[in-house]
Amino acid sequence: MPGFLNPLIVEAAARAALGEDLGRAGDVTSLAVIPQGTRAHAAIVARRSGTIAGLPLAAAAFRLLEPAIELQLFANDGDVVAAGTKLGTVAGTAHTVLAAERTALNFLGRLSGVATATAALVARVAHTKAKIVCTRKTTPGLRALEKYAVRCGGGVNHRFGLDDAILIKDNHIAVAGGIKAVLARAREAAGHLVKIEIEVDTLAQLEEVLAAGGADVVMLDNMDPATLREAVRMASGRVVLEASGGVTLDSVAAIAETGVDYISSGAITHSALNLDVALDIAM
Secondary structure: OOOOOOHHHHHHHHHHHHHHHHOOOOOHHHHHHOOOOOEEEEEEEEOOOEEOOOHHHHHHHHHHHOOOOEEEEOOOOOOEEOOOEEEEEEEEEHHHHHHHHHHHHHHHHHHHHHHHHHHHHHHHOOOOOOEEEOOOOOOOOOHHHHHHHHHHOOOEOOOOOOOOOEEEOHHHHHHHOOHHHHHHHHHHHOOOOOOEEEEEOOHHHHHHHHHHOOOOEEEEEOOOHHHHHHHHHHHOOOOEEEEEOOOOOOOHHHHHOOOOOEEEOOHHHHOOOOOOEEEEEOO
């Protein structure tokens, strides 16, 4: 199950998206051509198969414009659905239904796309211990929602921001004077609940990290399966290992089979294709 989704974030995101779409004058097309008080009934339909995420956002878009709108959901976030599945129905004033339509579908299509992309990778590594994790390569302003969608697809969240874990990248090492120096400083600064991860590009760097101590997690960046397998042997369980870079549907199983603990993918958020969902009016 995807777990908790903060309702305050849901409302704020839906409110901002509606404000962007409605602008200063509202849906001038519907106001011009549809008589006031006209009712509309519609079904929310998944036109393609996939893993669903974002139903609370879709519901919020409608309810913010018409609190008493009749909304029924027949699916839950995290469900895998077939093409043609009716996800829910909505009934209310036509002006509301049409004004909220694009905002609701944008959230639902985008987040379901992320969940579907995540689920595809998760399925490829199901025979291993590896878990699929996301990155900070998210749409600005939508990180919490996209990371929620990753959980809907069976993935695991990496850090949410710069402030919830120490992740030492190659540029930090270059600026701060080497692996031993950055790890010593990080361990001195870290609170007792803060994890320290460090990125390495070579087995020689991994050996240096293991000798220095202080790291909880090592990110193995752009290593081929043979090198990853040797890294797992060298670490011997002393640190958690995360493989990153070059992760695709074709490569992820081989990466997972090396014995790494986590595989991070930016593509599941930055390059996920929207799931095709629609609002079909039935007057």
